[in-house]
Amino acid sequence: MGICYWANWRSETPEQIDPTLCTHIHYAFHVMDDKNNVILDSKGSPQTDTYRRLVALKQKNPDLQVMVSVGGWGAPDIKFSRVVNSPELRKGFIANTIAYLQKYKFDGLDIDWEYPVCWTGNCTAGPKSDRENYGVFVKEIRAEFEKQTPRLYLSAAVVSGGAIADKAYDYKAIGEALDFVNVMTYSYAWVGDGKTAHQSPYGLSIADVEGYVNKGVPKDKVLLGVSFYGQSFQLSDRTKHGVGAPIKGAGHSDGDYGHVCGLVKNDGWTKELSDHGHDPIVYKGDEWMSYDDPYAMYNKSKWVKDNGYGGIIIWEITLDDYQKQCCSVNNPLLRALNYGLYGTGQSPDTYGCEHK
Template sequence: MKMRGIIFLLAVVLEASVVTTHAKNVVCYVADWTIGRPEPGRFDIDNVDANLCTHVIYAFVGLGDNNNIKLPDRGVDGFDKLRALKNINPNLKTLVAVGGGAEGSERFSRIASSPESRGQFIENAISLMKNFNLDGLDLDWEYPAQGNGASPQDVPNYTNLVRECKARFSGQYLLTAAVPSSEWSARPSYDIAGVCNNLDLINLMAYDLHNVGDPVTGMQAGLYGPGKDDTDTVNAGVRFWINNGCQAEKINLGVPFYAKTWTLTNPNDNGVGAPVSGPGSPGPLSANPGSLSYSEVCSKINAGGWTVRYDEQRRVPYAFQGDQWIGFENVQSVSEKVQYAKDQQLAGVMVWAINDDDFHGICGDQYPLLHALNTINN
C-alpha cells in the first residue's frame, strides 16, 4: 500500500507539472492581400515559418447576404497552403478569421440579430472548417454596436452568437475573437464577462491606440504611459479587460509588426506629441500613407540619416528624418511586451501581422520580431 501511494503521488506531481509547463501561444495572423505586394514584400501562406507559430489565422473571409461566408477572391488556394503548413508542424492550429475592418458591422449585425440567422451562420462556418480541415474560427467583427448598420442590440446579440457558436462547436473547433484593447472602444461593444466565458481565446488588439488622424505624433502600442498617465496604453487595455471579467489565461496580447507614420509640421519639433500635418509618406512595398511594415522601417534606418530614440516611459522606439516621423516596434520593445505577458500570466501573444516582419532577413536575421515573440516560451 505504501509503494502504491508513492506511485500515485508521483503520478499526480507529474500530471501537475505537465499542466503548469504548457507552451504559451504565439498566434500569427496572415493578411491575405499581401500576396499582391511587389517583391520583396510579396507574402503568401507558404512564407509562414510554421515552427514559429502555435496558431496561424488566415485573414480574412467576408460575409454574404444569406448568412454565409464568402471565400476570398483567390479561391481555395490559400486554404490549401494553410493546410500544408501542418506537414511542417503537425501541432499547428489553423483558423480562419471572418470579418475585419473592411467588413464593418452591417452584415454581422443582421446575422447576430436572431436565433435563425445565427444558426445558419454557425452551420455555414462549420461546413467551411470541415471542408478545408481547419481547427477553428476567429470572429473579427469591428465592432458590435459601432459603425454603419450597427444596432445597440449588437451587444447582447454578439454574446448570444459567441455562446451559440461555442455550444455548437462542442470542443471540436476552436472559437476565438479579435477585440480592441482600449476601454473607449471596447466598453460600447461587449458584455466582456459573457463574451470571454464563451471564447477559447481572446486576441487582444493592443495597438492603434494612436492613429494617423491624430493632430500629433503618438505611440500606437505604448506599453505604459508617462508618469501617472497610463491611459491609451497596452497595460491599460489589459487591465480593463481583466478587471471587467475576462480571464487572463485566455488573453493573447496583440503586438503590431507595422508602424504608424506622420509628417511633422516642424521638422525641428520631432518628439512624441509633436504637431503633424498629416500621415507619413507611403512605403514602396505597403504603399499605404501613414503606415509602414517593419521590413520597410528597418530598411530605411539601415540606409542611414535617421535619428532613432527609445521612449523610456512608453517602452517603444521612434525615428525621424526631416519631416517624416515613425513610431514602431523593434526586438527590444517586443521582448518587453513578451515579458509583460508573462508577468500578467496571459495565454500568450498575437501578431498583426506576420507578413510585416523582415521575413526575408533584408536587415539581418529572418523574422526578427517573430523570434522575439517566441521568447514567451523561454
C-alpha cells in the same frame, strides 16, 4: 500562445511562413455571405489551393492550428448585426460555417467584427441589441463547436480601450464562450489628433489588456496585440520630434519592419526610445515614424508570460523582416516574441538589426 494573422492580399506564399514560430495561423479575411448565411473568402470564392498549403504547414509543426478570420476593419457591420440579432439566422450561420470549416480542414473561427454597436468605431451607428446578442451568438457557436470531432476553436479580435469595449461586449459572455480574446492593442495613433503618437505604446497596451481582465475575462484567455509595421507622420516643425509634437498630416514612410530597420541602419534616420526604454520612434527631416523593434517585442511578450496572460497576437506576419532585408536573421520580430514567451532561440542582441 502566438497567433499569427496572415493576410490573403499579400504576395507572400504559405511556404514562406515559419510555422515553428506560431501556435496559430489566422487566415485573414473571410467575409459574411448574407445571401447564403455563411462565411465567404474575401477573394470571392474558396481558395482551395491556399487553404491546402496552409494546412500542410502542420507537417512542420503538428501542434499548429489554422483558423479562418471573418471580418476585418471596414467589413460591413450590417451583415454581422443582422445575423447576431436573429435566432434563425444565427442557427443557420453556425451550421453552414461548421460545414465550411470542416470541408477545408480548418481548426476554428476567429470573429473580427469591428465592432458590435460601435460600427467602425461609431457607437451611435449600430443597435444596442448588438451587445447582448453578440454574446448570445458566440455562446451558441461555442456550444456547437464543442460537439464537433475534432472540436473546433473560437476566438475574436476585440477593440482596445474601454470606452468602446464597454458598449460593444458582454464581458461575461465572451469570457465564457471564446477560447481566446485577441485585444488589438495597436493603431492607437491617428492623423486627426494633430500630433505624433506611438501606434502601439507599451504602457497603454498593457493597461488595455488588463482592462478586459478587470471586467471579468479570464486572464489566460486574453492576448496582447502587436504590430509589425511602422506608422508615419509629417512634422510641422522638424526641430520638434518627440511624442506629442504637432504634425501637418500623414507621413510618406509607412512600411514593414525591415523597411523601418533599414532607414536607421542605412538612410541616416535617428532612432530614440520615447518612454523610458519603450516605444521606439525614428525621424529624419520632417518625417517621423513609430514602430516596435525586436526589443519592444521581447519586452511585451515577456510581460505577457510573467503576468499569466494568454499570449500574443500579431498583425501581420508577412510584415516581419522575413527575407533578411535588414537583419542577419529572418523573422526577427517573431523570434523576439518566442524568446519572450518561451525562452526559445536567441536574444534580440544577436539578430543584427538596427541598434537598440
